[in-house]
Amino acid sequence: MASAPVFNHAAAEMTQETDIRKNLSAIGARMAGAAEAAGRAPDSVTLVAISKAHPASAAHQALIAGHRVFGENRVQEAEQKWPALKDEFPNAVLHLVGALQRNKVHRAVALCDVIQTIDRPKLARALADEISKSGREPQCFIQINTGEEPQKGGILPEAADSFIAECQDILGPALRGLMCIPPLDDEPSLHFALLGEIAARNGLQELSMGMSGDFETAIRLGATHVRVGTGVFGERPPFMAKAAEG
Numbered sequence: 001m002a003s004a005p006v007f008n009h010a011a012a013e014m015t016q017e018t019d020i021r022k023n024l025s026a027i028g029a030r031m032a033g034a035a036e037a038a039g040r041a042p043d044s045v046t047l048v049a050i051s052k053a054h055p056a057s058a059a060h061q062a063l064i065a066g067h068r069v070f071g072e073n074r075v076q077e078a079e080q081k082w083p084a085l086k087d088e089f090p091n092a093v094l095h096l097v098g099a100l101q102r103n104k105v106h107r108a109v110a111l112c113d114v115i116q117t118i119d120r121p122k123l124a125r126a127l128a129d130e131i132s133k134s135g136r137e138p139q140c141f142i143q144i145n146t147g148e149e150p151q152k153g154g155i156l157p158e159a160a161d162s163f164i165a166e167c168q169d170i171l172g173p174a175l176r177g178l179m180c181i182p183p184l185d186d187e188p189s190l191h192f193a194l195l196g197e198i199a200a201r202n203g204l205q206e207l208s209m210g211m212s213g214d215f216e217t218a219i220r221l222g223a224t225h226v227r228v229g230t231g232v233f234g235e236r237p238p239f240m241a242k243a244a245e246g
Protein backbone atom coordinates (compact mmCIF):
# COMPACT_ATOMS: atom_id res chain seq x y z
CA MET A 1 0.00 0.00 0.00
CA ALA A 2 1.43 3.39 -0.99
CA SER A 3 1.73 5.85 1.85
CA ALA A 4 0.03 9.22 1.52
CA PRO A 5 2.37 12.02 0.47
CA VAL A 6 3.41 14.14 3.41
CA PHE A 7 3.50 17.90 2.90
CA ASN A 8 6.81 19.25 4.07
CA HIS A 9 6.00 22.58 5.71
CA ALA A 10 9.59 23.36 6.59
CA ALA A 11 10.68 22.92 2.99
CA ALA A 12 7.80 25.03 1.72
CA GLU A 13 8.65 27.85 4.14
CA MET A 14 12.25 27.75 3.04
CA THR A 15 11.34 27.93 -0.65
CA GLN A 16 9.09 30.87 0.09
CA GLU A 17 11.82 32.64 2.00
CA THR A 18 14.30 32.16 -0.80
CA ASP A 19 11.83 33.36 -3.39
CA ILE A 20 10.81 36.51 -1.52
CA ARG A 21 14.41 37.40 -0.77
CA LYS A 22 15.36 36.78 -4.40
CA ASN A 23 12.35 38.68 -5.67
CA LEU A 24 13.18 41.65 -3.47
CA SER A 25 16.72 41.83 -4.73
CA ALA A 26 15.65 41.34 -8.36
CA ILE A 27 13.03 44.11 -8.11
CA GLY A 28 15.56 46.31 -6.31
CA ALA A 29 18.08 45.81 -9.11
CA ARG A 30 15.49 46.62 -11.77
CA MET A 31 14.46 49.74 -9.83
CA ALA A 32 18.05 50.90 -9.58
CA GLY A 33 18.56 50.26 -13.30
CA ALA A 34 15.45 52.27 -14.18
CA ALA A 35 16.48 55.11 -11.89
CA GLU A 36 20.00 55.26 -13.33
CA ALA A 37 18.67 55.17 -16.89
CA ALA A 38 16.52 58.18 -15.99
CA GLY A 39 19.46 60.02 -14.43
CA ARG A 40 18.01 59.62 -10.96
CA ALA A 41 19.60 58.39 -7.75
CA PRO A 42 18.51 54.80 -7.00
CA ASP A 43 17.70 55.75 -3.41
CA SER A 44 15.19 58.34 -4.62
CA VAL A 45 12.67 55.54 -5.21
CA THR A 46 11.10 53.48 -2.40
CA LEU A 47 9.75 49.98 -2.94
CA VAL A 48 6.41 49.57 -1.17
CA ALA A 49 5.94 45.79 -1.01
CA ILE A 50 2.19 45.17 -1.25
CA SER A 51 1.45 42.22 1.01
CA LYS A 52 -2.36 42.27 0.72
CA ALA A 53 -3.97 38.84 0.45
CA HIS A 54 -0.73 37.16 1.49
CA PRO A 55 -0.34 35.76 4.99
CA ALA A 56 1.63 37.55 7.68
CA SER A 57 4.31 34.89 7.23
CA ALA A 58 5.06 36.23 3.73
CA ALA A 59 5.57 39.78 5.04
CA HIS A 60 7.64 38.26 7.84
CA GLN A 61 9.96 36.63 5.29
CA ALA A 62 10.45 39.98 3.59
CA LEU A 63 11.19 41.63 6.94
CA ILE A 64 13.75 38.96 7.73
CA ALA A 65 15.30 39.61 4.33
CA GLY A 66 15.74 43.22 5.45
CA HIS A 67 12.83 44.91 3.70
CA ARG A 68 10.95 47.50 5.76
CA VAL A 69 8.29 49.26 3.64
CA PHE A 70 4.96 47.55 3.01
CA GLY A 71 1.45 48.27 1.82
CA GLU A 72 -1.98 46.87 2.57
CA ASN A 73 -5.26 47.85 1.00
CA ARG A 74 -7.69 47.02 3.82
CA VAL A 75 -7.54 48.31 7.38
CA GLN A 76 -9.05 45.13 8.81
CA GLU A 77 -6.54 42.87 7.09
CA ALA A 78 -3.70 45.17 8.16
CA GLU A 79 -4.89 44.90 11.77
CA GLN A 80 -4.79 41.14 11.58
CA LYS A 81 -1.19 41.05 10.38
CA TRP A 82 0.73 44.17 11.32
CA PRO A 83 0.60 44.81 15.07
CA ALA A 84 2.65 41.68 15.75
CA LEU A 85 5.00 42.32 12.82
CA LYS A 86 5.59 45.91 13.98
CA ASP A 87 6.27 44.70 17.51
CA GLU A 88 9.02 42.52 16.15
CA PHE A 89 10.27 45.07 13.58
CA PRO A 90 9.55 48.52 15.08
CA ASN A 91 11.02 50.37 12.10
CA ALA A 92 8.67 48.70 9.60
CA VAL A 93 6.67 51.29 7.66
CA LEU A 94 3.10 50.53 6.63
CA HIS A 95 1.27 52.26 3.77
CA LEU A 96 -2.49 52.08 3.31
CA VAL A 97 -3.10 51.91 -0.45
CA GLY A 98 -6.80 50.99 -0.53
CA ALA A 99 -9.96 53.01 -0.06
CA LEU A 100 -10.44 54.41 3.45
CA GLN A 101 -13.84 54.92 5.04
CA ARG A 102 -14.25 57.70 7.55
CA ASN A 103 -15.37 55.30 10.28
CA LYS A 104 -12.01 53.52 10.00
CA VAL A 105 -9.83 56.64 10.18
CA HIS A 106 -9.07 56.13 13.88
CA ARG A 107 -7.86 52.57 13.28
CA ALA A 108 -5.96 53.50 10.12
CA VAL A 109 -4.07 56.33 11.84
CA ALA A 110 -3.26 54.08 14.79
CA LEU A 111 -1.55 51.51 12.57
CA CYS A 112 -0.49 53.09 9.28
CA ASP A 113 2.48 55.38 8.68
CA VAL A 114 1.40 56.57 5.24
CA ILE A 115 -2.13 56.94 3.90
CA GLN A 116 -2.16 57.10 0.11
CA THR A 117 -5.84 57.29 -0.73
CA ILE A 118 -7.27 60.63 0.37
CA ASP A 119 -9.91 61.61 -2.15
CA ARG A 120 -12.55 63.77 -0.45
CA PRO A 121 -12.59 66.77 1.89
CA LYS A 122 -14.48 65.00 4.67
CA LEU A 123 -11.86 62.27 4.77
CA ALA A 124 -9.04 64.83 4.82
CA ARG A 125 -10.74 66.62 7.75
CA ALA A 126 -11.34 63.39 9.64
CA LEU A 127 -7.65 62.52 9.18
CA ALA A 128 -6.51 65.95 10.36
CA ASP A 129 -8.72 65.61 13.47
CA GLU A 130 -7.43 62.15 14.23
CA ILE A 131 -3.82 63.24 13.70
CA SER A 132 -4.16 66.06 16.23
CA LYS A 133 -6.01 63.83 18.73
CA SER A 134 -3.70 60.84 18.46
CA GLY A 135 -0.39 62.65 18.16
CA ARG A 136 0.50 60.25 15.35
CA GLU A 137 1.69 61.78 12.11
CA PRO A 138 1.03 59.59 9.10
CA GLN A 139 2.15 61.05 5.80
CA CYS A 140 -0.72 61.69 3.41
CA PHE A 141 -1.09 61.21 -0.32
CA ILE A 142 -4.05 62.20 -2.49
CA GLN A 143 -5.34 59.59 -4.93
CA ILE A 144 -6.04 60.95 -8.42
CA ASN A 145 -8.40 59.00 -10.68
CA THR A 146 -6.32 59.73 -13.77
CA GLY A 147 -8.38 57.35 -15.93
CA GLU A 148 -11.68 58.90 -14.75
CA GLU A 149 -13.03 55.42 -14.04
CA PRO A 150 -16.38 55.50 -12.22
CA GLN A 151 -15.62 52.38 -10.14
CA LYS A 152 -12.30 53.73 -8.89
CA GLY A 153 -11.56 56.02 -5.98
CA GLY A 154 -9.69 59.25 -6.45
CA ILE A 155 -10.22 62.86 -7.40
CA LEU A 156 -10.82 63.63 -11.07
CA PRO A 157 -7.88 65.40 -12.73
CA GLU A 158 -9.96 68.51 -13.44
CA ALA A 159 -10.75 68.86 -9.72
CA ALA A 160 -7.23 68.05 -8.54
CA ASP A 161 -5.74 71.54 -8.16
CA SER A 162 -8.51 72.90 -5.96
CA PHE A 163 -8.70 69.70 -3.89
CA ILE A 164 -4.93 69.72 -3.34
CA ALA A 165 -5.10 73.35 -2.18
CA GLU A 166 -7.91 72.43 0.21
CA CYS A 167 -5.91 69.49 1.59
CA GLN A 168 -2.80 71.63 1.98
CA ASP A 169 -4.96 73.85 4.17
CA ILE A 170 -6.49 70.99 6.14
CA LEU A 171 -3.45 68.74 6.52
CA GLY A 172 -0.53 71.12 6.23
CA PRO A 173 2.90 69.51 5.92
CA ALA A 174 1.46 66.01 6.41
CA LEU A 175 0.38 66.19 2.77
CA ARG A 176 3.27 64.80 0.75
CA GLY A 177 2.20 63.68 -2.67
CA LEU A 178 -0.11 61.98 -5.13
CA MET A 179 -0.90 58.42 -6.12
CA CYS A 180 -2.71 56.85 -9.06
CA ILE A 181 -3.81 53.45 -10.32
CA PRO A 182 -4.04 53.62 -14.13
CA PRO A 183 -6.81 51.70 -15.93
CA LEU A 184 -5.79 48.09 -16.60
CA ASP A 185 -5.98 48.34 -20.38
CA ASP A 186 -4.45 51.80 -20.88
CA GLU A 187 -0.90 52.86 -21.62
CA PRO A 188 0.29 53.65 -18.09
CA SER A 189 2.88 56.27 -19.11
CA LEU A 190 0.16 58.80 -20.00
CA HIS A 191 -1.27 58.46 -16.49
CA PHE A 192 2.13 58.64 -14.81
CA ALA A 193 3.03 61.77 -16.80
CA LEU A 194 -0.30 63.39 -15.88
CA LEU A 195 0.22 62.61 -12.19
CA GLY A 196 3.71 64.11 -12.36
CA GLU A 197 2.39 67.31 -13.96
CA ILE A 198 -0.32 67.75 -11.34
CA ALA A 199 2.19 67.22 -8.52
CA ALA A 200 4.76 69.60 -10.02
CA ARG A 201 2.37 72.48 -10.53
CA ASN A 202 1.11 72.09 -6.95
CA GLY A 203 4.51 71.80 -5.32
CA LEU A 204 4.12 68.20 -4.14
CA GLN A 205 7.27 66.07 -3.99
CA GLU A 206 6.12 62.46 -3.76
CA LEU A 207 4.62 60.31 -6.51
CA SER A 208 3.24 56.85 -5.75
CA MET A 209 2.83 55.14 -9.10
CA GLY A 210 3.83 51.92 -10.83
CA MET A 211 3.05 48.31 -9.90
CA SER A 212 4.58 44.93 -10.84
CA GLY A 213 3.96 45.35 -14.57
CA ASP A 214 4.99 48.96 -15.05
CA PHE A 215 7.18 50.20 -12.21
CA GLU A 216 10.17 50.87 -14.48
CA THR A 217 8.04 53.16 -16.65
CA ALA A 218 6.81 54.88 -13.51
CA ILE A 219 10.39 55.46 -12.30
CA ARG A 220 11.31 56.94 -15.67
CA LEU A 221 8.43 59.39 -15.18
CA GLY A 222 9.38 60.39 -11.64
CA ALA A 223 7.86 57.84 -9.23
CA THR A 224 9.23 58.18 -5.71
CA HIS A 225 7.22 55.16 -4.48
CA VAL A 226 6.43 52.05 -6.52
CA ARG A 227 3.84 49.60 -5.19
CA VAL A 228 4.81 46.06 -6.09
CA GLY A 229 2.82 43.06 -4.88
CA THR A 230 3.02 40.12 -7.28
CA GLY A 231 6.64 40.83 -8.18
CA VAL A 232 7.67 40.43 -4.55
CA PHE A 233 5.26 37.88 -3.08
CA GLY A 234 4.07 35.97 -6.16
CA GLU A 235 0.49 35.58 -7.29
CA ARG A 236 -2.10 36.41 -4.67
CA PRO A 237 -3.91 33.33 -3.32
CA PRO A 238 -7.19 33.25 -5.31
CA PHE A 239 -9.42 32.77 -2.27
CA MET A 240 -8.21 36.03 -0.74
CA ALA A 241 -7.40 37.96 -3.89
CA LYS A 242 -11.05 38.73 -4.59
CA ALA A 243 -11.70 40.24 -1.18
CA ALA A 244 -8.42 42.11 -1.34
CA GLU A 245 -9.49 44.05 -4.43
CA GLY A 246 -12.42 45.59 -2.55
Ligand SMILES: *Cc1c(COP(=O)(O)O)cnc(C)c1O
Nearest residue numbers: 050073097211212227228229230
Ligand atom coordinates in the same frame (compact mmCIF):
# COMPACT_ATOMS: atom_id res chain seq x y z
C1 LIG B 1 -2.62 45.24 -5.23
C2 LIG B 1 -2.12 46.62 -5.44
C3 LIG B 1 -0.84 46.85 -5.94
C4 LIG B 1 0.13 45.74 -6.34
O1 LIG B 1 -0.22 45.21 -7.57
P1 LIG B 1 0.75 44.13 -8.28
O2 LIG B 1 0.30 44.17 -9.71
O3 LIG B 1 0.50 42.82 -7.63
O4 LIG B 1 2.14 44.59 -8.14
C5 LIG B 1 -0.42 48.16 -6.07
N1 LIG B 1 -1.23 49.20 -5.73
C6 LIG B 1 -2.46 49.01 -5.22
C7 LIG B 1 -3.29 50.19 -4.85
C8 LIG B 1 -2.95 47.72 -5.08
O5 LIG B 1 -4.20 47.55 -4.58
